[in-house]
Amino acid sequence: MSDAILFAVEEGMARLTLNRPARLNAFNADLAHAWKDATAEATSRADVKAILIDAVGPAFCAGGDVIDMATTMGASGGEITALAEVINAGIRSLTESAVPVVAAAHGTTA
Incomplete structure (x- = not known):
């Protein structure tokens, strides 16, 4: 799994930690794919009874990293x-699961 998300399971709790503090944990492609993978793993494991989502740094998540998107993605918007869709797949993993999810949001949250 990418360093963009720290993932650990301890005593039945999965902890997903957004780890792009220099960009206020804004989503770029790396974080989006790590998010999708981490949420899928957390919601599919039998040993996970709860999920905690938190973040490193002064902000929980500033949304999408528009600077990164502008410099790495095509102009068409595709x-x-x-x-x-990758980010939404991670959200669906959480909302469609019976596992309780808690977000420890702080600072900027988008």
Whole structure:
């Protein structure tokens, strides 16, 4: 798994920690794919009874990293749409699961 998300399971709790503090944990492609993978793993493991989502640094999540998107993605918008689908797949993993989820949001939260 990418360093963009720290993932650990301890005593039945999965902890997903957004780890892009220099960019206020804004989503780029790396974080989006790590998010999708981490949420899928956390919600599919039998030993996970709860999920905690938190973040490193002064902000929980500033949304999408528009500077990164502007410099790495095409102008047509298709790549941004595809990236949004990756992020949404992670959200669906959480909302469609029976596992309780708690977000320890602080600072900027988008």
